[in-house]
Amino acid sequence: DVKVTQSSRYLVKRTGEKVFLECVQDMDHENMFWYRQDPGLGLRLIYFSYDVKMKEKGDIPEGYSVSREKKERFSLILESASTNQTSMYLCASSWGQGISYEQYFGPGTRLTVT
Amino acid sequence: AQTVTQSQPEMSVQEAETVTLSCTYDTSESNYYLFWYKQPPSRQMILVIRQEAYKQQNATENRFSVNFQKAAKSFSLKISDSQLGDTAMYFCAFMNPPGGSEKLVFGKGMKLTVNP
Numbered sequence: 001d002v003k004v005t006q007s008s009r010y011l012v013k014r015t016g017e018k019v020f021l022e023c024v025q026d027m028d029h030e031n032m033f034w035y036r037q038d039p040g041l042g043l044r045l046i047y048f049s050y051d052v053k054m055k056e057k058g059d060i061p062e063g064y065s066v067s068r069e070k071k072e073r074f075s076l077i078l079e080s081a082s083t084n085q086t087s088m089y090l091c092a093s094s095w096g097q098g099i100s101y102e103q104y105f106g107p108g109t110r111l112t113v114t
Numbered sequence: 115a116q117t118v119t120q121s122q123p124e125m126s127v128q129e130a131e132t133v134t135l136s137c138t139y140d141t142s143e144s145n146y147y148l149f150w151y152k153q154p155p156s157r158q159m160i161l162v163i164r165q166e167a168y169k170q171q172n173a174t175e176n177r178f179s180v181n182f183q184k185a186a187k188s189f190s191l192k193i194s195d196s197q198l199g200d201t202a203m204y205f206c207a208f209m210n211p212p213g214g215s216e217k218l219v220f221g222k223g224m225k226l227t228v229n230p
Contacts (some may be wrong), residue, residue, distance in 0.1 A: 004158075031216055033217075033218075035220075040123070041220040041222060042120075042205060042220040042221055042223050043205065043218075043220040043223075044118065044220075045217055045218070048215075048217060050215065050216075056215070083230060090159065092159075094216055096216065098211060101147055101159050101164070101209060101211065101216060102149075102164070103161070103218060105158050105159040105160070106158065106160075107157075107158050108158075
């Protein structure tokens, strides 16, 4: 079974802090994604990566950056957390290169910025 | 840009009944994929069913089936013999791999409650 894990289920940070959200997948997937989930807005893509050190902006990249130094790990970075970044963050991965297209999701990190 | 619309924010159904979740999308592409994902309460999101636009036959997975109307840009999910475990948020999603990489565009989701 594919396993996608996220470093924290719940996180509370203060405004202005630098926040790291970590995601690890164990299936050698090429693609990894970071989404933000808000009630009434669905899932919105922040960033995705299709290879190590490769990244592409999604629909709402402002205020975020990402890092993918190893194939299995994709980090989302909030450079200076703000209250409007309070949300549920979901990581996902997929095989890439036209194999399956199914995305496998992690359990999510509920981030509260106070 | 592609958009996905789920017009019903919430539905409820009695156990063992059939329910249909609606989804419409907008695209100018001819080759794309459509998905329904399920997010149970406090659990991970999982794929329910997938449809390739070039296939005329509607996809089915056990109690789950879709009604794909390409001309109308409609992609509804039918759940037969609803079970309590079907209670979840359901998201319709679109992907255009040739033109848009393997990114998913999601609808806003619909909360389904199955009552005993």
